[in-house]
Amino acid sequence: MSIMDFLLQQSPALIIAIPLLxxxxxxxxxxxxxxxxxLFVILILAFTAFLVFILAMHVFETGPMTYVFGSTQxxxxxxxxxxxxxxxxxxxxxxxxxxxxxxxxxxxYSWSFMDNxxxxxxxxxxxxxxxxxxxxxxxxxxxxxxxxxxxxxxxASCALIAFRTNKANAVAAGFKYIVISTIxxxxxxxxxxxxxxxxxxxxxxxxxxxxxxxxxxKIALVLLVVALAMKGGIVPMHMxxxxxxxxxxxxISLILIxxxxxxxxxxxxVLFTLYGNVITMPSISLxxxxxxxxxxxxxxxxxMALIQTxxxxxxxxxxxxELGYIFLAVGTGLTxxxxxxxxANIAGYGFEAIKGGIFHIFNDILDIGLLFMVAGALxxxxxxxxxxxxxxxxxxxxxxxxxxxxxxxxxxxxxxLNGFSSKLLIYESIFQLNPILSxxxxxxxxxxxxIFIKVFQSAFLGPALPQFSHVKEVPKSMLLAMGIVxxxxxxxxxxxxxxxxxxxxxxxxxxxxxxxxxxxLTGGI
Amino acid sequence: MLEEFIKTLLTxxxxxxxxxxxxxxxxxxxxxxxxxxxxxATYKKGTSQTQSFLSGNxxxxxxxxxxxxxxxxxxxxxxxxxxxxxxxxxxxxNVSDYVLWFVIVLGVLFIFVGLM
Numbered sequence: 065m066s067i068m069d070f071l072l073q074q075s076p077a078l079i080i081a082i083p084l085l086x087x088x089x090x091x092x093x094x095x096x097x098x099x100x101x102x103l104f105v106i107l108i109l110a111f112t113a114f115l116v117f118i119l120a121m122h123v124f125e126t127g128p129m130t131y132v133f134g135s136t137q138x139x140x141x142x143x144x145x146x147x148x149x150x151x152x153x154x155x156x157x158x159x160x161x162x163x164x165x166x167x168x169x170x171x172x173y174s175w176s177f178m179d180n181x182x183x184x185x186x187x188x189x190x191x192x193x194x195x196x197x198x199x200x201x202x203x204x205x206x207x208x209x210x211x212x213x214x215x216x217x218x219x220a221s222c223a224l225i226a227f228r229t230n231k232a233n234a235v236a237a238g239f240k241y242i243v244i245s246t247i248x249x250x251x252x253x254x255x256x257x258x259x260x261x262x263x264x265x266x267x268x269x270x271x272x273x274x275x276x277x278x279x280x281x282k283i284a285l286v287l288l289v290v291a292l293a294m295k296g297g298i299v300p301m302h303m304x305x306x307x308x309x310x311x312x313x314x315x316i317s318l319i320l321i322x323x324x325x326x327x328x329x330x331x332x333x334v335l336f337t338l339y340g341n342v343i344t345m346p347s348i349s350l351x352x353x354x355x356x357x358x359x360x361x362x363x364x365x366x367x368m369a370l371i372q373t374x375x376x377x378x379x380x381x382x383x384x385x386e387l388g389y390i391f392l393a394v395g396t397g398l399t400x401x402x403x404x405x406x407x408a409n410i411a412g413y414g415f416e417a418i419k420g421g422i423f424h425i426f427n428d429i430l431d432i433g434l435l436f437m438v439a440g441a442l443x444x445x446x447x448x449x450x451x452x453x454x455x456x457x458x459x460x461x462x463x464x465x466x467x468x469x470x471x472x473x474x475x476x477x478x479x480x481l482n483g484f485s486s487k488l489l490i491y492e493s494i495f496q497l498n499p500i501l502s503x504x505x506x507x508x509x510x511x512x513x514x515i516f517i518k519v520f521q522s523a524f525l526g527p528a529l530p531q532f533s534h535v536k537e538v539p540k541s542m543l544l545a546m547g548i549v550x551x552x553x554x555x556x557x558x559x560x561x562x563x564x565x566x567x568x569x570x571x572x573x574x575x576x577x578x579x580x581x582x583x584x585l586t587g588g589i
Numbered sequence: 590m591l592e593e594f595i596k597t598l599l600t601x602x603x604x605x606x607x608x609x610x611x612x613x614x615x616x617x618x619x620x621x622x623x624x625x626x627x628x629x630a631t632y633k634k635g636t637s638q639t640q641s642f643l644s645g646n647x648x649x650x651x652x653x654x655x656x657x658x659x660x661x662x663x664x665x666x667x668x669x670x671x672x673x674x675x676x677x678x679x680x681x682x683n684v685s686d687y688v689l690w691f692v693i694v695l696g697v698l699f700i701f702v703g704l705m
Contacts, residue, residue: 244684248691301690301691373659412601451657452657484605492602493601514665526654529652557607562593
């Protein structure tokens with residue numbers, strides 16, 4: 065067996081084990097050299113990214129990969145799955161790709177951005193733990209493991225949101241986040257207990273085969289969906305997002321977006337895979353619930369963004385609005401899937417909607433991530449985040465201005481950048497469900513454009529302000545991180561079909577076709 | 590290989606090819622640029638043409654002329670004041686209220702799914 069084959073075979077475990085080991089080694093290396101520690105974290109994430117890519121390529125080509133911990137012997141005994149396993153299908157691989165890309169960019173960005181802070185050994189350890197939790201959430205095939213990884217992500221995120229302990233707002237944001245996360249996680253645990261009590265199983269595939277949509281199943285479904293939607297920042301449970309994203313260091317806001325999307329992944333996994341066999345029953349119209357929540361999320365997100373004067377809070381509300389598009393699109397797909405007269409359309413606009421939603425997850429993380437990095441760069445250079453105090457910075461920060469423009473155009477869905485491609489898929493498909501949905505979605509996009517133009521005008525344009533005459537462009541590592549994300553935005557924008565065909569479509573297929581996910585159980589490993 | 594890159598994205602009922610869009614954009618830009626060349630240059634630097642017109646009032650120092658974020662879209666935000674006021678009341682910043690919204694959504698969905 066070649067090294068590559070070995071790495072591929074063991075990749076699901078290594079993707080978790082390497083950053084986990086790295087997290088505990090980081091404080092040790094930190095004692096030797098600060099630069100060595102920064103480099104070590106970047107290398108750990110680069111190697112994890114390599115593993116994620118080889119695993120993803122394999123999964124996109126050959127279908128889901130199941131990794132059993134301990135032994136592949138006697139996985140199913142007396143009709144019970146007795147081992148912990150990871151199951152990586154195209155959707156999991158898709159989420160892992162975006163998660164690791166953004167974490168890698170965040171680590172490069174942190175090199176200079178966090179340079180003047182203390183406690184960086186803890187910062188990098190927690191960052192790696194956050195990555196472990198996020199990747200674990202999207203790769204596990206076991207509900208209890210999902211809960212554990214959810215908790216790891218939450219605890220690491222909370223500590224990082226409150227990282228600047230000398231700032232009361234950051235500590236308050238961390239407190240709010242841990243309250244919300246703990247309550248969410250407890251309800252997830254309660255739902256898992258209900259399912260375990262009924263079916264004596266924690267394995268997702270096994271549970272999916274067993275669920276009958278009994279009264280207890282309904283309770284578990286609501287608990288899971290609402291708790292994960294809260295962790296995913298869906299309106300009206302989105303209020304923590306502005307606090308957490310707004311107060312965390314920009315490099316952490318970046319990973320928080322991916323962690324939030326991992327919770328949304330949880331909602332989709334629950335609806336389409338765990339309850340996949342019963343969710344298509346015509347009496348269940350959860351799709352419309354998602355559509356309505358998606359609309360509310362979009363509208364409330366943009367209106368709240370409009371009135372913000374703090375740059376990071378404004379971007380955070382913009383991020384909430386973008387989550388609405390994803391929920392709206394996937395909700396449209398689910399509605400089509402569950403409406404008998406529309407079943408023929410699932411191959412048509414229902415699938416296009418889901419494709420658009422999944423594609424938008426990727427684009428949203430990149431676009432909002434880039435905007436957060438720019439906000440961090442402005443804070444780094446000026447020590448100011450209030451839009452009322454910033455101005456004329458395009459003169460001093462030329463590269464950052466260009467990156468902001470790319471982020472602005474991408475997040476507002478302006479062609480030819482990536483946001484337009486996914487939003488076009490969403491607009492067209494939701495139009496066929498109801499034209500009003502499409503009109504509202506386009507309106508929200510126009511509002512987003514107007515809001516970010518306000519930011520551009522107030523922070524970058526205008527006369528040179530004397531208090532910022534000393535401001536210089538940010539260090540190279542921050543520019544490099546922004547450059548990587550901006551390059552991806554432009555690349556996906558210019559070649560959308562390449563990305564959609566090879567990455568998005570397999571993920572969308574995996575979402576609507578849960579039989580592939582359950583295959584290992586019926587077919588054996 | 591190149592074909593893979595330049596393929597058009599099919600969106601169900603429509604299509605999208607950014608490369609064609611960029612080509613179109615460049616052509617339109619060139620046409621506009623050429624047309625602009627036919628215009629008469631009447632702009633004179635250093636004259637009153639270059640000064641801001643503030644209803645006859647003198648212009649302040651440049652640094653005081655920056656339009657700040659709160660002053661932008663004043664009319665728009667004023668027109669939406671009714672909904673903004675409602676949303677501001679909703680966003681209290683109090684974590685107990687955040688949990689309350691969670692409980693409300695949970696309750697609504699329990700009823701909704703329970704009736705299925």
